[in-house]
Every structure is written in C-alpha cells, then in structure tokens.
Amino acid sequence: MRPHPRARFLGALAASVALHLLVLLWSERWTAVAIPQVDTKLPPPIEAVIVAAAEDAPSRVPGRAPRPGAGVRKVPQPAPETMAAVESPALASAIEPDPEAYRVAEPEGQPQRAEPEPIAQEADEPSPPPAQPMPRRAEVRYALVTGEEGVRVGTVYGAWTLEGDRYVARVMAEAEGLMSLFFTGQLIAESRGRLSAEGLRPDFFLLQRGWRGKTDVVQFDWEAMTATMTSASGQRLEALHGASQDGLSFVFQFPFTRPADRAYLFHVLNGRKVEWYAYTVIGEEQLPTALGPFKTLHVDRQRAPGERRVDAWLATDFYHLPVRLRFTDKSGQVAELLLTALSIDP
Numbered sequence: 175m176r177p178h179p180r181a182r183f184l185g186a187l188a189a190s191v192a193l194h195l196l197v198l199l200w201s202e203r204w205t206a207v208a209i210p211q212v213d214t215k216l217p218p219p220i221e222a223v224i225v226a227a228a229e230d231a232p233s234r235v236p237g238r239a240p241r242p243g244a245g246v247r248k249v250p251q252p253a254p255e256t257m258a259a260v261e262s263p264a265l266a267s268a269i270e271p272d273p274e275a276y277r278v279a280e281p282e283g284q285p286q287r288a289e290p291e292p293i294a295q296e297a298d299e300p301s302p303p304p305a306q307p308m309p310r311r312a313e314v315r316y317a318l319v320t321g322e323e324g325v326r327v328g329t330v331y332g333a334w335t336l337e338g339d340r341y342v343a344r345v346m347a348e349a350e351g352l353m354s355l356f357f358t359g360q361l362i363a364e365s366r367g368r369l370s371a372e373g374l375r376p377d378f379f380l381l382q383r384g385w386r387g388k389t390d391v392v393q394f395d396w397e398a399m400t401a402t403m404t405s406a407s408g409q410r411l412e413a414l415h416g417a418s419q420d421g422l423s424f425v426f427q428f429p430f431t432r433p434a435d436r437a438y439l440f441h442v443l444n445g446r447k448v449e450w451y452a453y454t455v456i457g458e459e460q461l462p463t464a465l466g467p468f469k470t471l472h473v474d475r476q477r478a479p480g481e482r483r484v485d486a487w488l489a490t491d492f493y494h495l496p497v498r499l500r501f502t503d504k505s506g507q508v509a510e511l512l513l514t515a516l517s518i519d520p
Contacts, residue, residue, distance in 0.1 A: 307429035315515035327353040365422040373430030379420035390445025
C-alpha cells in the first residue's frame with residue numbers, strides 16, 4: 175500500500191522532530207550495528223521524582239502545578255541489557271534497546287496545547303547556564319501531535335545517563351493511531367561520548383530509521399579533528415570544529431553554550447549530512463504544560479523566511495531540557511512534541 179501524501183508529510187515531519195531531540199521514526203527490523211565499549215554501570219537505585227500529572231487530572235491545566243505527591247514514584251532501573259555495550263565499533267552485530275527502559279508514567283487523555291506567556295526581561299541576554307549543567311540521570315516522555323486539533327500520532331521517549339565524565343543519550347519513537355498504519359516498529363537515536371567543562375564531546379552517534387531499514391553512524395576522532403560518517407550512500411570523512419555535535423548531542427549542548435548575537439550555533443553531523451544549526455533567542459517565557467508551568471527559553475531555527483521553522487522551549491530550571499518542540503512546514507502544517515512526563519536524578 176502506497177502511503178497517502180499527507181501520511182508521507184507527517185512521517186517526514188515526525189522524523190525531523192525526532193532528529194531534533196531529540197530523533198526518529200520506526201522499524202520492524204534492526205540494522206546490524208555495534209556500539210563502542212562504554213562503561214555505563216549505574217549507581218544503586220535512588221528515589222527520584224517523576225513530575226507527571228495525575229491520571230484523573232485534565233491533560234493540561236494552564237498555570238496549575240501538579241497536586242502534591244502526584245506522580246512521585248521510584249524510577250525503575252533500566253534492564254541490564256539496555257546499558258550493555260558491544261565491544262567492537264565495527265558494523266557487526268545488532269542492538270535491540272528495551273523500550274521498557276524508557277517508559278515513565280504520563281497522564282491519560284489527549285495532550286492539549288497552551289500558549290506561553292512572555293517573562294519580563296531586565297537584560298537582553300537569556301539566563302546564564304546552571305552551575306551543574308547536566309544531571310546524572312534523566313528520563314522524558316513526549317506526545318507527538320499534528321494539525322490544529324493536536325491529534326496524537328506517536329510517542330517519543332528519551333533517556334540520559336552520566337557516569338563520571340561519560341554520557342549516554344538515547345531517544346526512541348513509535349507511531350500511534352493512523353500513523354501506525356504506515357510506520358511500524360520503533361526507531362532509535364543514540365549518542366555516546368565525554369562530558370567536559372565545554373560541554374558534550376560525542377564519540378559515536380547512531381540513527382536507525384527503521385521503516386526504511388537504514389542506519390546512519392558517525393564516529394568522532396577529536397585528536398585528528400575528523401569524523402567518519404557512514405550511511406547507505408557510503409562512507410566519508412568530515413572535518414570537526416569546536417562547535418561540532420551529532421544529531422542528538424546538540425540538544426543537550428544548550429546549557430554549555432553562550433549565544434553570540436542572540437543565536438546558538440552548532441555544527442551538526444548526523445551520518446548523512448553536515449549542517450550549521452543557528453537557533454535564535456526569542457526570549458524567556460512561562461509555558462503551561464500538563465505537568466504545570468515551566469520557565470523556558472524560547473529559541474527558533476529557520477533558514478529563510480517562508481522556509482520550515484523549528485521552535486523549541488527549553489526548561490531553564492531543568493538543565494535546558496526541551497519542554498515543547500514545534501515544527502512548522504513551509505506550507506504552514508504543524509507537528510509538535512509536548513512533554514508529558516519527566517524524571518530527574520541530579
């Protein structure tokens with residue numbers, strides 16, 4: 175069955191959503207890819223707060239925080255196999271991340287959109303980065319919605335772990351509803367590397383675009399200042415810059431980056447192409463969500479007027495993690511990622 179043009183549009187837009195977080199779209203079979211050895215042994219279980227609206231609460235109440243105690247529970251430890259590393263960096267054996275490692279509680283019902291409120295600024299520059307830019311662990315969950323009605327077509331899960339100076343970031347997406355008729359299975363993006371005072375230095379990036387059965391890989395050599403990109407079209411060598419990130423790590427780089435001329439600039443390699451991403455600072459805004467209001471930094475990316483636009487609202491009190499992502503096609507059609515669950519262990 176050949177996908178309807180609108181379904182193809184939604185699929186492309188959803189894939190763009192995934193790559194910006196945070197990422198992705200889905201597959202029935204995993205492509206054979208191995209991941210370099212990274213020590214990801216986690217500390218003993220600890221109590222962490224899952225900021226999530228109660229199940230019997232409305233899906234979005236602007237300006238209202240969750241009830242005390244709502245959504246507080248122990249975060250389950252990821253299944254051991256999800257953190258296990260494959261020894262060889264070659265494209266040899268398959269990986270199959272366990273979706274349960276990403277799952278956190280979220281409210282029932284269709285997520286609702288709410289417009290942010292600007293926060294009065296005393297200075298032109300946004301708030302400075304936090305003293306501790308990234309937590310030891312974080313898990314997020316987003317609803318992927320499209321159209322003016324905000325129809326839910328997918329779910330995106332994200333997980334971050336930091337052990338010493340080594341980080342692992344993963345994002346997984348799966349289709350729901352009408353979208354699942356055209357895209358089945360799941361899609362995974364993963365970034366591994368080192369965290370320094372300057373931010374993330376990725377060593378390895380993997381993107382599995384499952385419904386096409388394709389895999390893109392980037393391997394970074396910071397001593398040689400080069401990166402090897404491998405995709406279905408072949409393999410090539412690219413030069414690195416001080417601002418170089420992969421297709422997932424740049425999402426976590428905002429707390430470490432000072433905007434120049436009110437714009438964050440990232441040199442992004444995703445396995446298929448290399449681009450400069452410029453995110454312009456719009457301002458600080460109070461954003462109502464299903465989890466209560468968040469103080470956010472609103473940034474956007476647009477190559478030229480009339481082109482596709484990406485808007486991101488980053489939680490300034492929560493490590494600049496994205497609370498909302500909005501993708502507007504040049505025809506005006508919209509897809510959004512809306513935060514529905516958040517768990518952080520600082």
